[in-house]
Amino acid sequence: MSLARKKEQLGEEVERKKISEKMFTKFAEKMYQISGVHLPFTPKNESLVQNRIVKLLRTHSLNSFEEYWDYLEVGGTDRISEFTSALTTNMTSFYREESHFEFLTKTLPILTNKFGTDLRIWCAASSTGQEPYTIAITISEAHGETHFSPVRVLATDIDLQVLKKAAAGEYNNREMEGLDPLMRQKYFDKTRTKGEDSWRIKKQVSKLLTFAPFNLMNEQYEFKQKFHVIFCRNVLIYFDDETKNKVVDNLTKALEVGGYLILGHSESGNMRHPRLMPLSLAVFKKI
Numbered sequence: 008m009s010l011a012r013k014k015e016q017l018g019e020e021v022e023r024k025k026i027s028e029k030m031f032t033k034f035a036e037k038m039y040q041i042s043g044v045h046l047p048f049t050p051k052n053e054s055l056v057q058n059r060i061v062k063l064l065r066t067h068s069l070n071s072f073e074e075y076w077d078y079l080e081v082g083g084t085d086r087i088s089e090f091t092s093a094l095t096t097n098m099t100s101f102y103r104e105e106s107h108f109e110f111l112t113k114t115l116p117i118l119t120n121k122f123g124t125d126l127r128i129w130c131a132a133s134s135t136g137q138e139p140y141t142i143a144i145t146i147s148e149a150h151g152e153t154h155f156s157p158v159r160v161l162a163t164d165i166d167l168q169v170l171k172k173a174a175a176g177e178y179n180n181r182e183m184e185g186l187d188p189l190m191r192q193k194y195f196d197k198t199r200t201k202g203e204d205s206w207r208i209k210k211q212v213s214k215l216l217t218f219a220p221f222n223l224m225n226e227q228y229e230f231k232q233k234f235h236v237i238f239c240r241n242v243l244i245y246f247d248d249e250t251k252n253k254v255v256d257n258l259t260k261a262l263e264v265g266g267y268l269i270l271g272h273s274e275s276g277n278m279r280h281p282r283l284m285p286l287s288l289a290v291f292k293k294i
């Protein structure tokens with residue numbers, strides 16, 4: 008049998024594999040340990056973990072979940088990073104939960120009055136970049152195109168694959184959803200790659216951003232300076248209450264007094280913190 012056929016057959020066998028509860032639990036516990044992402048044994052999570060690990064089995068020509076587990080247990084940053092990346096959910100879009108960008112536009116002059124023009128914004132689970140670019144575009148719109156903006160945006164994520172894509176700042180039509188044609192023209196250069204439209208962020212926007220890996224599970228958040236605004240949206244939903252509270256406490260410590268913490272619309276329901284005053288939907292001010 009040819010090597011290609013053998014690989015194909017292996018792929019078909021792997022495709023048919025069903026993950027056992029025991030193996031699911033091992034992978035879920037590992038993911039929790041690394042990232043805080045909590046994956047209870049539900050039919051939805053079962054197929055998520057199964058499908059995503061099956062892809063890794065194929066990539067590494069492995070036969071079973073058990074073999075992949077041994078492969079993972081050998082360790083090494085690349086293996087851990089690939090596993091983490093496979094099990095994160097990276098759904099995002101430009102202007103997602105738009106009210107937060109309206110809030111930012113309204114708040115920039117207040118922040119500038121209080122803290123000066125050298126503002127620091129952190130986008131703490133930035134996925135493929137649409138969110139931090141929306142922040143930077145909002146700042147550019149507020150300041151006017153030609154105005155030199157000293158505002159800096161730090162964009163971080165645990166997933167190195169999405170971070171790489173974010174730093175490249177290049178998107179296809181589907182990934183550009185949420186941005187109207189005028190804004191596309193204004194802030195992106197359009198090219199064609201492999202017969203498809205491709206949009207690359209312009210330098211005037213990308214120069215406001217820095218991309219870096221960061222795990223929200225870190226015990227302490229060590230930054231030289233505190234932030235004036237932190238966006239941490241649509242990631243707390245993957246954490247259990249204990250992790251969520253710890254992360255929110257660390258984010259609050261990383262904020263200047265008078266600065267703002269912005270969570271996802273569905274994440275702030277029963278959020279309580281002695282230093283956070285709720286302002287509007289999922290927006291808090293540090294007091």
Ligand SMILES: C[S@@+](CC[C@H](N)C(=O)[O-])C[C@H]1O[C@@H](n2cnc3c(N)ncnc32)[C@H](O)[C@@H]1O
Pocket residue numbers: 041042043044095096097098099100103131132133134135138163164165166169221222223224239240241242245271
């Ligand atoms: C659903 S996306 C949300 C993206 C964006 N914030 C938004 O609202 O559109 C969740 C992101 O959180 C990241 N993430 C998950 N666990 C994390 C952790 N422990 N530290 C940092 N980022 C994490 C994932 O890699 C993913 O990119």
